[in-house]
Amino acid sequence: MLKPFLAVLARDLLLAWRGRADVLVTLGFFVIVVCLFPFGVGAEPNQLRAIAPGVLWVAALLATLLSLHRLFGQDFTDGTLEQLLLSPEPTVLWVLAKILAYWLTTSLPLVVAAPGLGLLFDMEQGGLRVLSLSLALGTPILSLLGAVGAALTLGLRGGGMLLALLVLPLFVPILIFGAGSVEAHLSGSGASAHLLLLSGGALAALVLAPWACAAALRVAAE
Amino acid sequence: MLETRSLACLRGDRLLFRGLDFSLAPGEMVRVLGPNGMGKTSLLRMLCGLVAPEAGEVLWGGTPVQREREDFHRALLYLGHAAALNDLLSPLENLRFAVRAAGDAVETAACNAALERIGLAAQRDLPSRVLSQGQRRRVGLARLFLSAARPLWVLDEPFNALDIDAVAGLAATLDAHCAQGGMVLLTTHQDVAFSTPLRHLDLRSVAC
Numbered sequence: 001m002l003k004p005f006l007a008v009l010a011r012d013l014l015l016a017w018r019g020r021a022d023v024l025v026t027l028g029f030f031v032i033v034v035c036l037f038p039f040g041v042g043a044e045p046n047q048l049r050a051i052a053p054g055v056l057w058v059a060a061l062l063a064t065l066l067s068l069h070r071l072f073g074q075d076f077t078d079g080t081l082e083q084l085l086l087s088p089e090p091t092v093l094w095v096l097a098k099i100l101a102y103w104l105t106t107s108l109p110l111v112v113a114a115p116g117l118g119l120l121f122d123m124e125q126g127g128l129r130v131l132s133l134s135l136a137l138g139t140p141i142l143s144l145l146g147a148v149g150a151a152l153t154l155g156l157r158g159g160g161m162l163l164a165l166l167v168l169p170l171f172v173p174i175l176i177f178g179a180g181s182v183e184a185h186l187s188g189s190g191a192s193a194h195l196l197l198l199s200g201g202a203l204a205a206l207v208l209a210p211w212a213c214a215a216a217l218r219v220a221a222e
Numbered sequence: 223m224l225e226t227r228s229l230a231c232l233r234g235d236r237l238l239f240r241g242l243d244f245s246l247a248p249g250e251m252v253r254v255l256g257p258n259g260m261g262k263t264s265l266l267r268m269l270c271g272l273v274a275p276e277a278g279e280v281l282w283g284g285t286p287v288q289r290e291r292e293d294f295h296r297a298l299l300y301l302g303h304a305a306a307l308n309d310l311l312s313p314l315e316n317l318r319f320a321v322r323a324a325g326d327a328v329e330t331a332a333c334n335a336a337l338e339r340i341g342l343a344a345q346r347d348l349p350s351r352v353l354s355q356g357q358r359r360r361v362g363l364a365r366l367f368l369s370a371a372r373p374l375w376v377l378d379e380p381f382n383a384l385d386i387d388a389v390a391g392l393a394a395t396l397d398a399h400c401a402q403g404g405m406v407l408l409t410t411h412q413d414v415a416f417s418t419p420l421r422h423l424d425l426r427s428v429a430c
Contacts, residue, residue, distance in 0.1 A: 003322055003326075003327065004325055007319055007322035007323050008323060011311070011319045011323075014311070015308065015310055015311070077304075078304055078306060078308060079303070079304025080308065082272060082300075082302055082306070083300075083323065083324070084323055085272060086270060086272070086298065086300055086324070087324050088291075088292045088325045089292075089325050094323065221272055222272065222273045
């Protein structure tokens with residue numbers, strides 16, 4: 001039963017390596033968006049410290065959104081998706097493998113880069129730790145929900161804009177709790193409530209999103 | 223045995239055909255006939271379970287295919303219009319992935335042998351984007367050599383873009399599959415000589 005899961009995971013990781021320019025572009029986009037803010041709002045340290053968590057989170061969200069089309073787009077056009085849907089093994093398994101590979105190659109680099117960018121905003125050590133943790137818990141939700149949106153808009157004309165309209169409202173709660181966790185930590189009330197909510201959200205998305213995604217892919221393939 | 227009961231196909235808001243009853247027994251080869259736009263590809267995709275029929279049902283061994291989806295897809299090999307090749311992967315990587323994703327265990331040596339038989343030994347490790355149309359088609363067809371255990375082969379225009387020798391070789395492979403009790407359902411606009419008696423399914427007889 002794990003065979004297609006492992007085959008899809010290994011293939012998508014290999015493809016990400018072969019097309020690593022795409023992965024780097026997403027990371028570069030994240031870094032540039034974050035670096036634009038000090039130019040826009042001015043380099044006053046207190047202000048930068050205050051906006052840092054929000055800026056990093058919004059940039060991560062946009063970077064995810066802009067790379068979501070890669071998740072199923074190529075497989076849809078070249079017919080691989082059709083073949084995967086004809087696999088006797090459960091669809092959710094290989095869908096999960098694709099989302100996992102996507103998270104590892106797109107979101108994980110953002111999570112790793114975020115503390116370094118936080119330093120540019122003069123964030124203190126504790127805040128950086130909470131920020132990394134919130135991104136590590138929150139970006140899987142972005143990938144899982146985003147995958148459902150990507151599957152629903154597959155093959156549509158102008159699907160990119162529609163995907164943004166569909167997915168961004170769903171990302172709002174994750175943004176609130178993600179960015180809020182750092183503020184809660186800095187205000188001294190502790191970030192554990194926010195982080196627990198994010199973990200709960202990640203688990204719920206992990207259980208529910210692959211099913212929705214599989215159903216949407218079946219419709220898209222018709 | 224594959225059967226359909228009063229199958230109907232809707233494409234957009236146009237009914238392509240209805241009341242299609244046919245069956246495919248072990249050892250048989252059926253060629254679906256009909257001009258372009260008649261629903262040949264739609265019919266094949268419907269039989270595979272990629273598209274839900276507008277009316278009627280598809281039966282595999284007497285049970286509707288939706289109910290026994292896993293068993294049916296374990297018995298089925300479908301090669302569609304698109305070759306399912308990723309340009310960044312080599313033919314070997316593409317072939318190995320296709321077989322493993324379909325749930326079969328396969329050794330790299332067996333994939334190499336299949337590519338050699340289909341005439342792609344020299345292109346085995348090149349990126350697929352440098353392959354010609356005919357070579358891309360051959361990578362897909364190499365799966366036939368690794369899928370002898372799957373009784374039902376559904377092939378959409380398998381002879382497209384192939385040269386004369388490859389057409390003859392493919393015809394021989396399909397004949398051998400039928401001789402071993404397999405079933406082949408195909409569409410093609412070419413007249414190819416098979417040694418298995420070829421049955422025709424003309425969609426014009428059920429067209430709307």
